[in-house]
Amino acid sequence: MKAARLLSLLLVLQTRQRVTTAELAERLEVSVRTILRDVEALSTAGVPVYAERGRHGGIVLLPGARLNASHLEPAEMDSLSLAGLDGVQRKQLGITAAHDMAIRKIAARRAAGATADTSLAELVIVDNSGWLAADAGELNIAELALTLRSRPRLRIEYRSSGAKHATSRVVDPYGLASKSGRWYLVADDDHVAKLFNLDRLEHYAALSEPVTTRPDHDLRSVWDELKQRTEAPGRVDITVRLRESRVDLARRILGSRLTGTAPGDDGWRLMTVSYPDVESVRQLLQFGNHIEVIAPESARQRVGELATDLADRHKMTPA
Incomplete structure (x- = not known):
């Protein structure tokens, strides 16, 4: 979400307090879905704004709640525009x-409104890391983000998944993305969009x-x-x-597959x-004896080969 759009949304609500999502979308030249995502992000950040359903519903800013954009520094506006991030x-x-x-300024303004309602920030916690996630790598993500602000090409030393050594390549970055607790560099590599896991980015230079x-492409x-x-x-x-x-475990692990x-x-x-190829059935081995592959025969045979190899490696040696 761009800081300018976020502030524009709040300023519209300050003047009218209740506006339909369709009107906001038209004013800000984005989709209704984008407006709803913006409202959710603002609510998570503690701004008392919410979507009200029904015939006369719309996007509502609670009475007495006012955000004076002139009191926010550029870095504070940046932090609000990234409200979906966790601590x-x-x-x-x-x-x-x-x-x-920025949150303290919002809290102070909220207190001035003398509302007794509990803020959403006190009722909702956002943690984007995966369960049992390992510690983050050594790469300084803040420094990389600062480097990307000046929009340079990057020479990176990157180790592809499963590779023993990193290779050098020149990429054209769009920015950074955080997904399920992992950070990625989003960039064109020889005019092809790719994700580079920062855990395997060994070095970069502007x-x-x-x-x-x-042309006509941005990070989003x-x-x-x-x-x-x-x-x-x-x-x-x-x-x-x-x-x-x-x-339930399968739904959590396999997701859209x-x-x-x-x-x-x-x-x-x-x-x-659904897998891109038969070899991907390796993932199903983690279900152990709770699963049986039925079809196609090539997948059933491959699981049998993998299971046999695994069993052979775990045979008890005679004392």
């Missing part, structure tokens, strides 16, 4: 102090020439492109039998998992 991510970006000051990204559009590419349904449908007790489910035998459930 750890704000610290990694180096905007914790600015964010805390070059003298400016970034040359593809490229991120959407990469998400669609990553989360698109696979080309191979795998039919499995899974114990009912592991269905789980494309179908139906009742099975007593205590079991039939499920369809």
Whole structure:
């Protein structure tokens, strides 16, 4: 969310307090879905604004709540425009102090309104890290973000997944993205959009020439492109039998790859998992003896080969 749009939204609400999402979308030249995302982000940041459903509903700023944009510093406005980040991510970006000051200003203004309602900031906590997430890598994300502000090309030393050594390449960055507790550099590599996991980015250097990204593309559009590419349904449908007790776990682990489910035998459930290739059935080994691959035969055979190899490695040696 851009700081200018966030402040424009608040200023409109300050004058009218209640505005329909359609009118806000038209005024700010964005979609209704974007307006709703902005409102959710502002609410999470402690701004008393919410979406009201119904025939006469719309976006509402609580009476007495006023945000004077002239009292916010540029860094504070930046922190509010990134309201979806949690405390750890704000610290990694180096905007914790600015964010805390902005929230204090909002709290002071809220107190002046003498409202007795509990703020959403006291009722909602945002933690974007995955469960059992490891500590962040050594890369200084705040320094990288500061480097990207001047929009240079970057020479990076990056180790691809599974590779032993990093390779050097020149990329054209759009910016940074945080997804499920991990940070990524979003950049064009030889005019192709790619995600570079910062945990495997060993070194970077800003070059003298400016970034040359593809025309009519920005960070948000490229991120959407990469998400669609990553989360698109696979080309191979795998039919499995899974114990009912592991269905919730499967939904959590497999996510959008789980494309179908139906009742099975007593205590079991039939499920369809979509993968880009048969070799990806390796992921299903983590379900152990709670799963059986039914079809296609190539997938069933591959799981059998992997399970046999695993069993051979764990055979007990004679005393």
